[in-house]
Amino acid sequence: MSDFSGDAVSTDLEALQLHLRSILASVPDGMIVIDEKGKILAFSAAAEKLFNYKEEDVIGADVSLLMGGHDEVNHQNYIDSYLETGKRHIIGVGRVVSAKRSDGALFPIDLKIGEAKVGDRYLFTAFVRDLSEQRRNELRMQEMQAELVHFSRMSAVGTMASALAHELNQPLTAVANYLEAARDLLESDSENAREILHEALDEASRQAVRAGEIVRKLRGYVSRGEIDARSVPLKPLLIDSIALARISGDVGDIPIDKEISPDLGGVLVDPIQVQQVVINLLRNAAEALIGVSAPRMRVSAIPGPDAFVTVEVCDNGPGMSEEVRKTLFKPFMTSKSQGMGLGLSICQTIIEAHGGKIEALASAEGGTCFRFTLRRDTASASS
Numbered sequence: 355m356s357d358f359s360g361d362a363v364s365t366d367l368e369a370l371q372l373h374l375r376s377i378l379a380s381v382p383d384g385m386i387v388i389d390e391k392g393k394i395l396a397f398s399a400a401a402e403k404l405f406n407y408k409e410e411d412v413i414g415a416d417v418s419l420l421m422g423g424h425d426e427v428n429h430q431n432y433i434d435s436y437l438e439t440g441k442r443h444i445i446g447v448g449r450v451v452s453a454k455r456s457d458g459a460l461f462p463i464d465l466k467i468g469e470a471k472v473g474d475r476y477l478f479t480a481f482v483r484d485l486s487e488q489r490r491n492e493l494r495m496q497e498m499q500a501e502l503v504h505f506s507r508m509s510a511v512g513t514m515a516s517a518l519a520h521e522l523n524q525p526l527t528a529v530a531n532y533l534e535a536a537r538d539l540l541e542s543d544s545e546n547a548r549e550i551l552h553e554a555l556d557e558a559s560r561q562a563v564r565a566g567e568i569v570r571k572l573r574g575y576v577s578r579g580e581i582d583a584r585s586v587p588l589k590p591l592l593i594d595s596i597a598l599a600r601i602s603g604d605v606g607d608i609p610i611d612k613e614i615s616p617d618l619g620g621v622l623v624d625p626i627q628v629q630q631v632v633i634n635l636l637r638n639a640a641e642a643l644i645g646v647s648a649p650r651m652r653v654s655a656i657p658g659p660d661a662f663v664t665v666e667v668c669d670n671g672p673g674m675s676e677e678v679r680k681t682l683f684k685p686f687m688t689s690k691s692q693g694m695g696l697g698l699s700i701c702q703t704i705i706e707a708h709g710g711k712i713e714a715l716a717s718a719e720g721g722t723c724f725r726f727t728l729r730r731d732t733a734s735a736s737s
């Protein structure tokens with residue numbers, strides 16, 4: 355009986371209020387209780403900190419006081435519409451909205467709303483979590499990502515530029531050599547000077563076109579990430595590459611043995627790119643042969659394995675240490691004071707883009723062999 359006495363009821367109510375107060379004081383999120391008219395009934399200690407209001411300043415005030423953006427105006431419509439239709443938009447779901455501090459500053463919050471029906475009245479409890487810090491971190495992350503993207507784009511551009519400089523060096527040196535020879539020929543009164551002059555200028559213009567071709571191919575290669583392969587007879591491609599390396603002065607007069615199997619047929623390649631590889635390997639070999647007493651190089655090509663052709667560019671130079679071998683194909687690895695260390699990494703990129711493989715081995719001649727494979731055009735006749 356005593357439970358129903360007036361005293362007991364008021365004690366229970368007091369206990370309840372005390373309980374509510376302790377919740378409001380300790381709940382870690384901002385907690386705001388409003389009635390169906392949007393009037394603030396309770397305001398937790400964390401909410402005081404968050405919104406920079408004292409509880410007594412906001413009790414009885416309209417909750418739109420704490421809202422930013424269009425929620426400030428529409429809040430009551432949301433409640434009314436919910437009470438009318440029973441359709442929940444935010445209740446029980448949670449959403450990120452903009453809140454307003456006492457000084458008018460807006461900040462992002464994660465808002466969750468629970469409802470309670472007391473008799474025929476509704477109470478809504480909002481739980482508010484400040485997202486400013488999280489947003490700041492997200493923003494910082496975005497900035498860092500943007501910086502990273504920018505940096506990697508810049509370094510890709512840098513690598514591309516160095517690669518171009520490296521590859522263009524050969525045809526441009528050849529152009530310079532031909533033009534120098536042409537200039538000297540102008541002074542010569544030998545009979546066939548005019549004919550040779552004609553040839554030198556022809557060759558210079560061919561090399562200039564080739565330089566343009568390299569730029570175009572490299573650019574296309576980077577932008578599309580694919581190659582323009584077609585069936586090309588391998589033997590002439592290798593012979594041309596050797597001739598080009600000679601002309602540009604890359605290999606001096608070092609003898610080059612050619613062991614090119616007669617039944618190779620065609621390979622599926624972009625000839626300009628594969629020429630780049632062979633010339634690069636010949637130039638590296640020649641550089642390794644500086645100071646070697648009887649320098650020799652060998653370019654060989656044999657069919658196989660399977661649907662591939664194997665090409666080797668070898669020298670009888672000093673070979674390479676295990677250490678160099680391990681990092682050989684990495685960009686910017688060089689043992690030369692003037693080297694850029696890009697040649698082999700470009701070679702690898704090209705060969706792999708063609709579906710082949712490239713590796714360095716100790717050569718039978720006592721130096722180094724670079725061996726790479728190219729896909730055979732199995733449909734083509736032997737040449």
Ligand code: ADP
Binds near residue numbers: 642693696
């Ligand atoms: P770079 O020629 O600019 O140094 P590369 O990528 O062409 O760059 O070569 C990287 C390194 O590999 C060279 O610096 C050299 O030490 C080594 N190397 C390449 N080819 C040979 C070779 N035939 N014999 C010995 N060492 C070689």
